[in-house]
Amino acid sequence: MLRKFLYLLIILPLASCIEPYSVTVEEGAQLLTVDGMITSGPGPHLIKLTRSDTYGSVFEGLIRPVGNATVIIRDDLGQVTFLSENVEDRGIYATPADFSATVGRTYTLQIQTIDGKVYTSLPERVESVPEIKDIDLKVIKIAVEGETLERSGVQLIAEFDDPSDQNNFYFWKTGESTFVLKTRPDLYTPRPSDTNTSRDPQPKDCCITCYKTEQLGNEGIYLAQDDNFNGLSTSAAAGFIEDDGNRFVDTYRTDLKQFSVSQEAYRFLRLVKQQTEISGSVFDPPPANIRGNMISLDDPEEVVLGYFIAAGEISKRVYIDGNQLDYRQPEVIIPDDCREVEGAQLEPPLDWNP
Structure with a gap:
């Protein structure tokens, strides 16, 4: 009985010395995602803009549409086509119905968000x-x-x-x-x-x-x-x-x-x-770092997800x-x-x- 009592005295002081470890997790970045394609087929062609939050956000796992952006498509001849946002499905931008990409031409997608940030794609040639x-x-x-x-x-x-x-x-x-x-x-x-x-x-x-x-x-x-x-x-x-x-x-x-x-x-x-x-x-295979063809003109280090395809x-x-x-x-x-x-x-x- 005495031996059990001594063991208890040893264990209790050790337990009282443990302090909780506070972990601070950096809030994740809100990543712009671009999903869209223009083709030589009939329009309208759609570009979808969303922004997702990663770990640490109260909106964790939520994908939110990016509305009220200015979205244009520019070809290598300097012709500019403005896309209009769907009023019922925010974040979806459409070309005019009569717009089709031309084989042999090169196209670039350009986006300006409501907070003034500017993004562009690398040029895509239509084959x-x-x-x-x-x-x-x-x-x-x-x-x-x-x-x-x-x-x-x-x-x-x-x-x-x-x-x-x-x-x-x-x-x-x-x-x-x-x-x-x-x-x-x-x-x-x-x-x-x-x-x-x-x-x-x-x-x-x-x-x-x-x-x-x-x-x-x-x-x-x-x-x-x-x-x-x-x-x-x-x-x-x-x-x-x-x-x-x-x-x-x-x-x-x-x-x-x-x-x-x-x-x-x-x-x-x-x-x-x-x-x-x-x-x-x-x-x-190990997960790949899938980088698309979109970049931020304000911050080249910013990660932008997705890809603009011209086909x-x-x-x-x-x-x-x-x-x-x-x-x-x-x-x-x-x-x-x-x-x-x-x-x-x-x-x-x-x-x-x-």
Whole structure:
């Protein structure tokens, strides 16, 4: 008992000598991020300006739009195009609808924020881009850990003739898409409310078939350079449309856009692609310091994120018949009038021509 008492006397003085260590963390910088592209395709073309706070800020993790800035695009002939800000979506600046970049011209983005700071991009030259000869389709299945049902979707494969007289760097995106949406209004059951407590189905007379238009986000970044196929006919994976149980019930339409970007833009996009595909494995590449082509004219040491891209653009439309796919997700039943689905309408687009 005496031995335990002595141990206690020794421990208590030691504990009383510990003082809390105060850590002061420097507040993170607010970083301007520029995300935008102009192309030789039809406008308007959009530039998005945001400012993000890093650790130490009460707005940690918040991305805020940068509004009321003056944004212009200047070409190598001195022609200036002013962009206007979207009044409903702050921080989004658009060129006039009739503006398109010209192949062979060089463009610079210039920004002046409301506090007077001035930023500029390095010059970006618009390169020519070959036509897409055809678009092949391939169903891709993706295993999901812990799930019995695989994810799936349609991969778009672009076929084109790479020109031999230049070194090309390619980038692909899908444009606005429309598909036939089918629902089950005969299964409609209203939600219980103060005036209606019934859980019985109350079928609607209309409507079963609509056309839904959507703007898909990129399912990955699709890039290629012609080091291995310069001057040859080739094909490359150019996009992926996930099957959500509705898109491929009938017919799906999308526009595949093929861009010819500068070598510097390709490098930036490739680094972004590497970072987005990091899986957490010990074999992953170390995080890269991805610097874009934007600089501050007031403080060259200021870090500005993002990249201003000027590119040649060509697009090709493809209709996908869901009945011809060798695998589809189980249909997701929507028990309501199809017109109640956001982005859906009864009439197809005027240029709908499967």
